[in-house]
Amino acid sequence: MSLVDPPVPQTSPTFAASSSSSPIAPGNVSTATPAAGAVDAAKIYGSGDSEVRALDGVTVGFEAAHFSAIMGPSGSGKSTLMHCLAGLDALTSGAVYIGDTYLAKLNDRQLTEFRRTEVGFIFQAYNLIPTLNAYENITLPLLLGGQKGDQAWIDRVVETVGLRNRLKHRPSELSGGQQQRVAVARALASKPRIIFADEPTGNLDSRTGAEILDFMRRAVNELGQTIVMVTHDPQAASYADRVVFLADGKIVDEMQEPTAESVLDRMKRFGD
Amino acid sequence: MFRISLKNVLARKARLFLTAFAVIAGTAFLSGVLIFTGTIKQSFDDLFAKAYSKTDAFVRSSNKIESQFGQAQRDQIPDSLVAAVRSVPGVAEAGGNVSGFATMTSLTGKSSQKASGPPEFGGSLGNVATTPWHLTTGSKQPSGGTEVVIDKSSAKNMGVKVGDQINITAASGSAKYTVVGIATFGDSDTSGGAAWALFDLPTAQKVVLNKTGLIDSIVVKGDGSLTDTALAQKIETALGPTSQTQVLTGAQITDESKSAIEKSLSFLTLFLTIFAGISLFVGSFIIYNVFSISAAQRQKENALLRAIGASSRQVSASMFIEALIVGLVGAVIGFAAGIGLAALITGILSAVGFGVTGAGLVISPSVPVITIIVGLVVTLVCAIAPALRSGRVPPLAAMRDVALEKGAVSRGRVIGGAIVVAIAIASLITGLAGSSAIWLVPGVIGIYVAFIVLGPIIASPTAKIVSAPLRRFRGVTGQIAGQNAARNPRRTAITAGALMIGVSLIIGVATVGSSVRQSIKDTFGKQFTGDYSITPVSDSGLGGLPTALSDQVAALPEVQSSTGLGANRITIDDPKTGKGAARTVIVVDPKTVGNLYNLGFTQGSLQALTPDGIAISSDRATGDGLKMGDTVNVVLLNQAKVALKVEGIFTQDTLANRIVPRDLFKSQNSPLFDFQIVVTKKPGVSDAAAFAAIKKLTDPSQTAKLQTKAQYIADQSSSIDGFLNFIYALLGMSIFIAAIGIVITLLLSVYERRRELGLMRAVGTTRSQIRSSIRWESLITSVLGAVEGVIIGVLLGWVVVRALRSQGLSSFSVSTTAVVFVAVMAILLGLAAAWFPARRASRSDILAAIATT
Ligand SMILES: Nc1ncnc2c1ncn2[C@@H]1O[C@H](COP(=O)(O)OP(=O)(O)OP(=O)(O)O)[C@@H](O)[C@H]1O
Ligand SMILES: [Mg+2]
Secondary structure, three states: OOOOOOOOOOOOHHHHOOOOOOOOOOOOOOOOHHHHHHHHEEEEOOHHOEEEEEEEEEEEEEEOOOEEEEEEOOOOHHHHHHHHHOOOOOOEEEEEEEEEEHHOOOHHHHHHHHHHHHHEEEEOOOOOOOOHHHHHHHHHHHHHHOOOOOOOHHHHHHHOOOOOOHHHHHHHHHHHHHHHHHHHHHHHHHOOEEEEEOOOOOOOHHHHHHHHHHHHHHHHHHOOOEEEEEEHHHHHHOOOOOOEEEOOEEEEEEOOOOOOOHHHHHHHHHHH | OHHHEEEEEEEOHHHHHHHHHHHHHHHHHHHHEEEEEEEEHHHHHHHHHOOOOOOEEEEEEEOOOOOOOOOOEOEEEEEEHHHHHHHOEEEEEEEEOOEEEEEOOOOOOOEEOOOOOOOEEEEEOOOOOOEEEOOOOOOOOOOOOOOOEEEHHHHHEEEEEEEEEEEEEEEOEEEEEEEEEEEEEEOOOOOOOOEOOOOOOOHHHHHHHHHOOOEEEHHHHHHHOOOHHHHHHHHHHHHHHHHHHHEEEEEHHHHHHHHHHHHHHHHHHHHHHHHHHHHHHHHHHHHHHHHHHHHHHHHHHHHHHHHHHOOOOHHHHHHHHHHHHHHHHHHHHHHHHHHHHHHHHHHHHHOOOOOOOOOOOOOHHHHHHHHHHHHHHHHHHHHHHHHHHHOOOOOOHOOOOOOOOOOOOOOOHHHHHHHHHHHHHHHHHHHHOOOHHHHHHHHHHHHHHHHHHHHHHHHHHHOOOOOOHHHHHHHHHHHHHHHHHHHHHHHHHHHHHHHHHHHHHHHHHHHHHHHHHHHHHHHHHHHHHOOOEEOOOOOOOOOOOHHHHHHHHOOOOOOOEEEEEEEEEEEEEEOOOOOOOEEEEEEEOOHHHHHOOOOOOOEEEEOOOOEEEEEEHHHHHHHHHOOOOOOEEEEEEOEEEEEEEEEEEEEEOOOEEEEEHHHHHHHOOOOOOEOOOOOOOEOOHHHHHHHHHHHHHHHHHHHHHEEEEHHHHHHHHHOOHHHHHHHHHHHHHHHHHHHHHHHHHHHHHHHHHHHHHHHHOOOOOOHHHHHHHHHHHHHHHHHHHHHHHHHHHHHHHHHHHHHHHHHOOOOOOOHHHHHHHHHHHHHHEEEHHHHHHHHHOOOOOHHHHHHHO
């Protein structure tokens, strides 16, 4: 496969998940239209001897109104894939799309606006602007676009996250779990097409982590939100509808309706 | 520990550069001033060495009146002494010399000077054996009453060559002369930027002194048989004490001239050093801020050092050593930058006609020593508090997250601030109540200290208040900007404080200036009752209008009356102690003065002054315990002792405290000049006709400026503008440093917030929104500094004006132009200072920001 001449799909990305360039044929291909995905995505850091193929021909799709998880050993390219999918980083070759928008076609300003309106983020830490209070952090993407947003929706999000009486607090006055909940609420508030979460519970104890995951699950079930989450934790992955496994920059496996045990089993095999 | 410090410094080259920049900016001015004044001094030293290079002995009058600045005013001596000196054994050549005020213009009206300022002299060329002047080829010695040799620089400026005619105005009046030669002073075009018209001795006596038989000095060249000291001794003995002369060796007169110039230059040096000090002080705010911020940013790292076993002293010491390195590097570069600055100033000066640099810049070894010591000390002092603070960081802080600076509103700060305010107000009240103006100094300093101490307390609320409307029309970026400005109140307050100092001084000076202008307008409007004023074009402070001009104007058929005013120095005995002190008196002509000047006489009048009379201001009368008819003992330049009677007391004392009649100086050798002639036209004569008639008389000389009353008053009230602009330019340096301070603080803050900025970008903030929020933050800081500065500046101005009320500063007026200027400047400064930090911020790396480590 040539890196200089990447196979950019000419047709709708609908077929992307079952692309023949995928190293393994997924066993259970969903028929729904993917909300986002990558086509033959490659990301190469450095060159020559120090070349690192963080992504090495990844083709994957994530279904709308589904909760998907990405798993894999450390350094397998999970974060890289997510950053590229979210338009935070650019691919070396291949393409990523959200809805029917190919991100590579957007300039910096369009991409920024696209992120603001179509994409929500939850990071492992440093999610919030320290000078803004919880409510302002939640509505930040809306405020940035100069919009008021859907007040009823925001109220519902705030209610669901259980932050009603913490809205006026600054991040430094919130616990780690509360901060993550604010981050989840922010991701939801602008009704993005898709939310990306990179180890959102990585810094939390298991109980607080469970609360956040439960909340994300409900956002998918009740609000119809699409969420893609990177995680190390089989327990966290069990909240997802589907898990995609990544190793050495390649999709190596996937699993529908995962449980903590089945994921753990699969993960153990990476050690071999 | 030193290795760690060095590594720290090198690892953060950008921060090193930013900190050093504050040191550089502060010390460059100091070094520039030292080099500049040293260069001027050297060029004058060279000048005098050249002027007296052929002089072995120098004879002059022993009668003198001391002057505050520069050389004493000396009497003339009879030219018959030249022959007496020449006959002394050991003397090879002796020549009489004359020098005084004379101003030249070409027939087309071109001045001999590129800009007014350097003095204009007329004098005798002297004989070849003793003169420092060299005639260029094609020139000949001047002789007869109409020939003149001029310096090469004046010839260039006027566009005159040998054979051309020029106008010369001196004590004797104005006349045309033929240029027969062009001379250089040693190898320079002229001596120190001055213009020289050189005649043969009899002509110089007539033109420059307006007297015959008198000279200023005798320059003697020995035949080599005696040492200079022995020669001078011999001449002194030969002339005897009755001649009232003094004989100096060539070395003595050179040294005396040098030290006189040094005395007047020391004022300039002090003046410029004060402004360098202000810049350095402003710079110290920035240096302190940078160390504080970097201490805060390194809190985690320092805590880690502490956790792994570094003592708190070691942590502080490492910070201190870093300051030492930064201070040293900054001061060395500052010294070098000062060389450039001095070169720039002298370059500008010689471009406008002050040829101060004959031999390039003079850098005495003391300059780098002083600059580096001052730079180092200031940097280290600024680093003390931040270094101690870093040492006190608990090891536990290594585990904590963000390092925010401590809150601003500590109780100690509030109490300290309140005490300073109380002391400042108390001293101001004491000072203004009149007991002693010296109280105003701690009062004003106290106000500054109060603003600096309380700055962080007001910074946060102010930033929030400002950002409230910002949020309205700039949305969330405006709000974030406001909160960022408010989040480190100490940082914001210090950054704004640096700007506050420069702005307050500018506004203070502008307020005093505009009050002076207003006072001049008010008092001159009252005192000046003539229709027209004639003043000298040149404002070198030397000479003026020939006294005959007033009578010529009075003789015009369109003119009702005309009178000249002059100034002179005499020694006046203090009525209490009986000791004499040199004083400036205003000289009037009682015969013509009429009521052209309204000085509010309560007793007597100017017209009624007899040749032995003096009029004094009521303040002086009270101060010296004098009343009408009392005697004031004075000594003139020629040592004549005169007992003057108080014949008038007046209240309007802006012009002078003492006024004497012109006849008092009848016996004096030195020529009298008028600094102004006041004219009224005949009733019934049209304004235009009278003006045209006088102009016809004054125009040919090109040296007198005719103005209507309104023009004259406007001109007078703007007479201080040049000086004010000079001060503004000097203060501009501190504003520049404050702007650099904003840039540095913003850059460090942007660096500190790179994570946050990356996150902002990730969730959809556009680059231009990021830039805008940094711009607003910068604007909030600069506007805060400007507002503080305007408040203190107006207060400062008011205090000074109040304190000077007894000196005739009757009006208080705030310069709206200055306030508007400062406001606009603050906004532009804020925008400009934000440019680079905003660019940096908008390029924050999103991925680096959200990386978990
Ligand atoms: N900026 C970079 N420069 C060079 N190499 C990089 C860079 N970022 C990531 N890599 C490399 O790319 C590979 C994938 O990194 P990535 O962060 O995506 O892994 P990950 O699966 O998220 O790991 P973890 O579970 O530890 O977070 C790794 O080998 C990493 O070293
Ligand atoms: Mg990762």
